[in-house]
Amino acid sequence: MNAARISDKSTGSRIMQAGKAILRAPETGLFIAILLSLGMIAYLDSSLAFFSRYSRQTLYHQIALYGVLAIGAAVVIISGGIDLSIGSVAAFASVLSAKLVTSWLPGASVDASNPPGAITVFIAIVLTMLAGLIIGIIHAQVIDRIGLPPFITTLASMAGLRSISTLLAENRSINVSFNSFRWLGKEWQNSVVVFAIVAVIFSAILGLTVIGRHLFAMGGNETAARLSGVRIRRLRAFAYGTSAMLAALGGVMFTGKSGQGQSTLGVGYELWAITAAVVGGCSLAGGVGSIRGTVLGLGLIQIIIKGTGQVVREFEVSLPWIRLISDAPWLNPGWRTFAFKGIDSTQIEGLILGLVVVLAVAFNQRLRVRRG
């Protein structure tokens, strides 16, 4: 009887502890924010179109495409660095892969009725990712050997790679309309599978391997990590190599979605990737963060952007309290015609996203300070 009571007590306390651990987890806040956002969207848009199958698929597609970039950004941020070249690497990869499958590789073709074979496409994608990896390793080498700050190194790449992409593309889009190349990015299911594989691999590397622990140590205090015997140069090459390689993969996927290799692809995408990582709990000071947090952060951002597009309608914002105020008898009649007329969702999504980023990061920081 006593033994059974003790066992019940210990099970109960274990459940309590697990519950507390879940509540304390940095991702819990994000999860709650996502649920609140979904609730808000459902409340404001009674048609529930946001939750339709088609709408959900497009949301998953967007999360998958940007997610590949965001995971690379998170790895670099956790290691204590920053990669501003993600968008330009994606553009370079877009042009390079399109050139490879349409003209440079044996078996390349521009003709949609006679598309290049699977091997040609596979080689093109592998070579493109390899090029991304090399770019990332060069970033790490420049940071370590020349001593340039990561911000400057990747800023230079951001400008330089965009220029190289424009030169390679001869200032025009390269059409790759055949499905054998587009499959990675065209259909949402394929993109989600690729993203899930990438997320699981890098989550495991960061959470379960020595490399992962060393990356956190390096991001937290590089000098201490070096003195403890951590091989900083190799780790930095791994972090920047990962970021650029995933940016290249993202470039291939975005190219698949649009059907065109473009040097103008990905302008500002590095900011999306970094924002997702930061909202997801990665500290720009390094040493803190997770892939699952980054994925949730990206999910929150995409839900808010898509939700804004869904909820905001021209000539009217469906916020009941605005109607309440505008109908109030004490209000100046001129004010009742609220000046929210003529707005489009695409015009205000940046404002709403900015507010959410500030709130999410402030919340994360407060949580971190409380935990000490």
Added chain:
Amino acid sequence: MQRRHFGIATLGLITSAITLAGCGGGGDKAAPAPSGSPSAASSTPAKGGKMRIIFVTNSNADWWNAMEKGMQDAATELGVTAEMRRNESQSQGQIRLLEDALSLEDVAGVAVSVFEAESPGIADALRRLKEAGKVVITVDSDIAPNNIDARRAYIGTFNVKAGEAAGKAAAAIRPAGGKTAVFVGTAAAANARERRDGFFAGAGPKFTQVEIFEDQTDKNKAQVNVQTALSKYGDLGVLVGLWSYNAPRIAEEVSRTAEIRKKVSVVTFDLDELAVGHLEKQNIDATVCQNPYDMGFQGVKLLKALINKDDKAVAEVLPDGKVRDTGVRIVVPSKASPVKGDNVISIEEMKAWLASKGLKST
């Protein structure tokens, strides 16, 4: 050690910069001509005695490839050198390109597609070119009437008329009208505003705009906007793509399910290469095409005539001495389309015309 590496890197960068600068075209003589100065009163010919002409675009979309082809065909035929300099969708970028043209002494004529009709900075840059003795015309997108003195002539399409043609096509395809979503890079751009206004004027009161979706020329965003519109407005009737790249993004989304395709009508502008296949598959009901090839061809012809002060040749291009309208064609999937008129052609006829000019899109 680090200092040595830094030194090597700096030396390498300086050497690369000098090498690149050395490769930057022997014809570019960097001799800024101050506006209004006597030395700026005329332009000297390029190397080999060929007249040099520059076209400055307002974006770097594929649409310009057709104009470049027309420009090059005319340059070959008329024995001049013509080159295109593409702007990256910014007013400041276009001003910089115009200032570059000013600093090139051997450039005798400049054709520009004005990024923002009302931009005082662009108007000032055009005036400085004019004062430096270069002939300035506008193509495709004209300067605002209050700055009309900044250019000699305009060659292009009147976007309001093009919009009206698109609106009339929509009315023919969908006589009952419907809720309309509009897709564009920047809604504030002059051609976007004019096309949109023209569309609703031509389509009539049965067509109502529900929203304009902007994408800032991000093609992924352009497609996401179509997805948002389709899920947001269940009773959407018409999707209008104002800029050329909007067409394939709309067509790809509406063709995903037969149910959506049946419900909506798609009217677009210009003929992106990827849109050709969608017109053949009837994923686009009609597209209003300008003639950028002709704009490029006539632009070079006019600039040469103006530089040589050949009044007869000028009159050939400009019947009224100021403006040439290169017109529009409405391309439909087949002759069975309800859209009728003298300027309506099928995609097959359009493809034959494109092939005759060595083009894949307009």
